[in-house]
Amino acid sequence: MATALLPNDDFYTNTDDKSLEIFSLIWLDATVNVKDTRDTEVKLRSIINHIKKFQDIKQCQQYIEQTSQKDRLVIIVSGQLGQEIVPHIHQLRQVISIYVYCMDKKSNEQWAYKFAKIKSVVVDLNELVSQITTDHKIQKKVEEPLSINIFTTNVGAGKSTTGVNGQFVFSQILIDCLLRLKSTETDKNELINCCQNEYEGNYTELNNLNKFLYYIR
Numbered sequence: 001m002a003t004a005l006l007p008n009d010d011f012y013t014n015t016d017d018k019s020l021e022i023f024s025l026i027w028l029d030a031t032v033n034v035k036d037t038r039d040t041e042v043k044l045r046s047i048i049n050h051i052k053k054f055q056d057i058k059q060c061q062q063y064i065e066q067t068s069q070k071d072r073l074v075i076i077v078s079g080q081l082g083q084e085i086v087p088h089i090h091q092l093r094q095v096i097s098i099y100v101y102c103m104d105k106k107s108n109e110q111w112a113y114k115f116a117k118i119k120s121v122v123v124d125l126n127e128l129v130s131q132i133t134t135d136h137k138i139q140k141k142v143e144e145p146l147s148i149n150i151f152t153t154n155v156g157a158g159k160s161t162t163g164v165n166g167q168f169v170f171s172q173i174l175i176d177c178l179l180r181l182k183s184t185e186t187d188k189n190e191l192i193n194c195c196q197n198e199y200e201g202n203y204t205e206l207n208n209l210n211k212f213l214y215y216i217r
Contacts, residue, residue, distance in 0.1 A: 019049070019198070020194075020198050021048075021049060021050060022070065022071055022072050022143065023049075023072050023074065023139070024048065024050040024067070024071060024074070025044055025048040025074045025076065025132075026052050026053075026054070026060065026073055026075045027051065027052070027053045027054070027075075027076040027077075028053075028054045028075070028076070028077045028078065028081050028082075028085065029053075029054075029055070029076070029077070030055050030081060031078075037053075040125045042203065043129045044132065045202045046202070046203075046205075047132060047133050048074060049198070049199060049202050057084055057085050060085065061085055064092065064094070064095065065089070065092065068094065069094050070094070071094045072094060072143050073092075073096065074096065074097050074132065074136070074139075075095060075097070076100075076101055077101070078101060079100055079102030079103070079104060079107070079121075082100045082102075082108070083111055086098060086112075086115055086118070090117055096117065096143070097119045097135060097139070099118070099119055099120050099121075099122065099131065099132065100112055100120070100121040100122070101122055101123075101128055102121065102123060103123060104123075105121050105123050108121050119131065119135055188216075196209065
């Protein structure tokens, strides 16, 4: 891998963090180039906002194991640390995909092919970002908790007499109720502050937030 160590305060130290999204990206690498990683992190946060970086394999594994099975984790590991940690986390439900970022692609492919959740072994950061971007578009459709089929194919599975999916009907009722709720200036400011804190440093999402604020003026 690269040569420069990232500063310690840039790595995960607190297990009591919260995220508004179900997707998180975990990056485990003992030695990574600071500038390259900074640039790549900006790109990755435009895909998955919540990112945690680790140098210590035990701390990383503990964090992953303590996350909820309802979470969805995308993992980036170096070749050496990947060989150690992947066998211990591969079976976890919350781990949905793993990417190996290394300098020796051919050597690491020899062990990586044994694990179905390893989507790619790459040596270039731009290729890594591109692969995660492509895969995440599919993952969002599969894992998104609010995705709804209008028509159901399962007989009796919440189906109305007209054949419309009951889940879809309930979602429409929920949306209608939410639209009828009266909001205050305090509510709006609380939402804005929450989003600003959640997406701090994520320039893509903060730009979207600014557009939203301009729209509601």
